[in-house]
Amino acid sequence: MDRRQLGATGLLVPAVGLGTYRVFQAGNDADRARCEAVVDAACSDHSGVALFDSSPMYGNAESVLAESLVDRRDRAFVATKVWARNRAMGEQQIERALGFFERVDIYQIHNLLGKDDHLPYLRHLKGGGRVRAIGATHYLPSAIGDLLELMRHREVDTVQVPYHPLERSVEAELLPEAERLGIGVIVMTPLGSGRLVERTPSPAELAPLAEFGVYTWSQVLLKWILSDPRVHAVIPATRSADHMRENMAAGNPPWFTGDERMYVRRLVSRLL
């Protein structure tokens, strides 16, 4: 799979990773086995490491992910988050996650909550090497201004934002500024939290895109995002090892040109 340099961080990430929101809460052995199978699929691409995104907001997803990564932590690029209203709670969360993962590749401030409390501690950890990059996330277009401020003040190395054919707010200012500043961009909710894959175009409508190595609607949507070179990775969530493999196959060139991207947008609007 394609690997992309995450802005100016010097870190390489696979173009398609795994989001763990809602899908990695495991209450029993069957759930844990299912999650491990998805991690197995994510790690099956032997050209490098697999990318995982988690958060303490996602129930026990961080610990379930860490258990699935036992003996293969070196083959994983772990992005997780601090989601706490104050510094003390944040430090506790961060230390717990570092206990799970040994080190965290990107430590993100979830929805910018308590950012001024958490940034100094994250900078301290980055200085010591337990954190490799600092990021911030937000799911609302109304937070783009706050993300831009952090980016311009060089407080973050990466941002995680929504981007898909029906949510293109980042195109106006955030993506150009990320490119200019060398900020890594990870795309959350690439399938519209599942909404975009509830209905799919016909096989005949998808056929013209087969020459780009994408055969399913999910693959087409992921390739649509990754064909914007200012994006470094997408992190679709899935409970299914088969879907994980299917999604990873969208992370290879050739990329869509403007024509195919326009065609996909028309397909999306017809499904509404």
Ligand SMILES: NC(=O)c1ccc[n+]([C@@H]2O[C@H](COP(=O)([O-])OP(=O)(O)OC[C@H]3O[C@@H](n4cnc5c(N)ncnc54)[C@H](OP(=O)(O)O)[C@@H]3O)[C@@H](O)[C@H]2O)c1
């Ligand atoms: N504020 C934040 O920081 C924030 C907010 C939102 C999300 N995120 C991150 O972004 C990640 C992704 O967002 P999301 O989980 O909301 O939604 P998403 O990735 O856009 O969509 C997930 C849904 O798509 C389905 N899906 C995945 N691959 C598929 C395939 N190949 N074929 C058919 N269906 C497929 C999944 O169902 P199956 O299980 O059946 O595959 C699941 O229902 C999250 O997990 C999280 O890591 C961060």
